[in-house]
Structure formats: structure tokens, C-alpha cells
Amino acid sequence: MNERTQQFLDRVGCEASRLLALEKLAEDAEDLCVFVSGSLVEGLGNSTSDIDLYVIGDRRPVGPAVIQKKNTFCISKHEYGERRVDVEFWSRTGASELASKLARIDVERDLDAFECEAVDFIHRLKVGLPLGNEAPLEAWRARFDFSRLVQYQKYRARLNLQDMLEDVQGMLSSPQLDAALMRSRDLLDEIVIYVLRSLGESNPKMKWRIRLLQNYLHSPLAAEVAERFWTLQYPDARALRADPRALRAHVETCVTFGRKILAEA
16 A cells, blocks of 8 residues: 555545445456545545545446436445545546547637536546555556646636736726625635646635645745735725725725736746
8 A cells, every 4th residue: 555545544544445345446456546535635624524536447336326427427425434435437538538638728728628527637636645556546647737737727817817807996996895895805816726826736626725825835925925815805894894995995905916916926
């Protein structure tokens, strides 16, 4: 067993054999790529987080609760003690087509090339830990250009940030500034996402954006965003709404900050 995988299993209180037994994966181990990934592997999850198990190969799930996701993949749901285990099955053909698609996209033109589930799968393939033989996982990783995924994500994040800046700026022309205040919070989220993409972070889950930012505090830009985020995201809203000039100044500060990040990242 891979040392990092064993450390992960010990940390979450699981046994590899029991996880594999949920879908009888040990019986076809030689023909499958099996790995564990997700928030727990990345050190982001908590005591109730799901365990995410991935299988690449020509094998259908045998569990009783299966959700088919279009024709691309399916998820088999299980319980392991007090945790849920989601076993996600991808066919060799489906994974191969995804790798080929990633290799040929134009990151500045094919803006909707991937659905969110596909981006999530590629990221989790990148950060996953082998549950058994390491060779199949390394072989599949070699087929994916992970740097191209980040380029794709960064360009989309840049466009989103530009659109958000224009949106918030436009709202400042309205006499009713509550919407601008609310939208400025969305703007700050987009700033964080853009900085993360600029630093090579491909995790697509918005809920982890601030936790992920802590991994990049060696970057002056990330450190600046981390320092200013909470103050700008959670000002005294009651006081601002009672003082339109102060509210406008706060939103303008958020816009200026966003334009600065856009220029520097």
C-alpha cells in the first residue's frame, strides 16, 4: 500500500479492503484504476465528509443505490460506519475522451468545453491516492495535461472577474445601492477564485476557496487577498446602509481592489 494512502486511511479510520469490498473491486483489481480523492484527501474535509472513491475501467457498479450521470459516469452510494462513500465509475472510453478533449481545446475560445463534473474528475485524478496498485493511476495521470486545465480555468475566472467588475460598477449608478453592496461580496469571491487559478490551483469547489487560499500565503498576492478578504466581505452592513456615501466608498474600494488583482495576477 502506498504510504500516503495508508496515512490517509488511518486518519479517516478506514481499511482499504473494506472500501474495495463495497463494490467487490478487489476481484477485478488488475483491470481497474482505483483511487481515493476528494476533500478528505486534500485535508479540507471534516468528520462527516464523504469518502470519494474513483474507478476507471470497464466495470459497472454492483451496489444497490446507483445514480447514472448521463452516459459519462455513474455513482454508487454506500455507508461506511458514519460516513457515506461515493464510488464514481468512469469507463476507459469516457476517461480517454476527456483526456483527448483537454489536449485539443482552445482555452480562450472553448469556454464551455467541460461540464463541472468533468472538471471535478480531472482535478481529483490529479490529487488522488491509489487504493492498491499505483501504476494504473500514474498511467492515467500521464494522459491528462493538468496545466492545460488550469489555463482553461484561469481564463474563465478572468472573464468572470471582468464581468463582475463591470456589473458592480454599473450598479453604483443606481440610487439604491443595496444591490451593489450585495454584489460586491460576489466580486470578492471572484477575486479569490482568480488568484487561486493564477497560482495553479484547480480545485473547482467554491466552498473551499478560503481554505485553499491559505495554502498559497507564500505568494504576496495571495497573502494580500487573504488579509483583506474578511474586512471587505463582512463590513458593518447596517452602518453602510445608513450612510450612502460610506456604502458607495466601500463598494468602490472593492472594485478598485478587483481591478488591482486583475492587473497583477
